[in-house]
Amino acid sequence: EVQLVQSGAEVKKPGESLKISCKGSGYSFTSYWIGWVRQMPGKGLEWMGIIYPGDSDTRYSPSFQGQVTISADKSISTAYLQWSSLKASDTAMYYCARQQWLVPGGAFDIWGQGTMVTVSS
Amino acid sequence: EIVMTQSPATLSVSPGERATLSCRASQSVSSNLAWYQQKPGQAPRLLIYGASTRATGIPARFSGSGSGTEFTLTISSLQSEDFAVYYCQQYNNWPLYTFGQGTKLEIK
Numbered sequence: 001e002v003q004l005v006q007s008g009a010e011v012k013k014p015g016e017s018l019k020i021s022c023k024g025s026g027y028s029f030t031s032y033w034i035g036w037v038r039q040m041p042g043k044g045l046e047w048m049g050i051i052y053p054g055d056s057d058t059r060y061s062p063s064f065q066g067q068v069t070i071s072a073d074k075s076i077s078t079a080y081l082q083w084s085s086l087k088a089s090d091t092a093m094y095y096c097a098r099q100q101w102l103v104p105g106g107a108f109d110i111w112g113q114g115t116m117v118t119v120s121s
Numbered sequence: 122e123i124v125m126t127q128s129p130a131t132l133s134v135s136p137g138e139r140a141t142l143s144c145r146a147s148q149s150v151s152s153n154l155a156w157y158q159q160k161p162g163q164a165p166r167l168l169i170y171g172a173s174t175r176a177t178g179i180p181a182r183f184s185g186s187g188s189g190t191e192f193t194l195t196i197s198s199l200q201s202e203d204f205a206v207y208y209c210q211q212y213n214n215w216p217l218y219t220f221g222q223g224t225k226l227e228i229k
Contacts (some may be wrong), residue, residue: 044222050216061218107212108155
């Protein structure tokens with residue numbers, strides 16, 4: 001079965017760092033782009049960025065450039081989203097999702113279950 | 122940035138009836154348009170890609186149409202499990218994907 005499994009919910013304080021993960025299985029992890037999507041409480045979907053695990057080529061939405069870091073470890077089929085200094089406004093559900101085509105472009109056909117990040121003092 | 126605008130924000134329809142959801146792009150996205158369904162507490166699910174191609178396992182009552190800047194998702198006969206939030210997304214301007222703000226489909 002093709003799936004993406006994300007790490008569990010996190011509760012952090014402002015200023016702390018965090019790295020959440022997304023592990024792929026059932027397919028060639030290095031061959032498909034993986035994107036990250038934010039959903040703030042009660043709000044819509046926002047695309048954050050995308051990475052190609054095969055060579056770690058990474059692209060960011062201008063809205064998230066410099067705010068987060070996307071990375072991948074192809075040896076363990078895992079993509080990451082990290083923050084160096086969290087803010088309360090980072091409180092949201094974060095999803096990883098696989099881009100459907102082997103070439104750039106395409107919809108997200110497989111989604112992780114989401115990781116809830118809560119930042120509160 | 123390509124802005125995606127969905128209408129209406131909320132749509133109230135009775136089970137068994139037809140629902141029509143709209144999505145407009147601020148500039149042409151050709152047919153590079155996807156629709157997702159999201160139920161409470163769940164991740165989004167891909168319904169339609171390429172503006173009109175149903176994803177694997179999606180029932181035939183879901184259909185998509187349009188190209189350029191105007192798109193429509195139609196659900197021909199609403200089932201109870203179809204009441205959810207629906208998002209459109211353009212992927213024409215890779216890698217600068219953008220989503221619409223969503224349409225909530227509720228039971229009338």
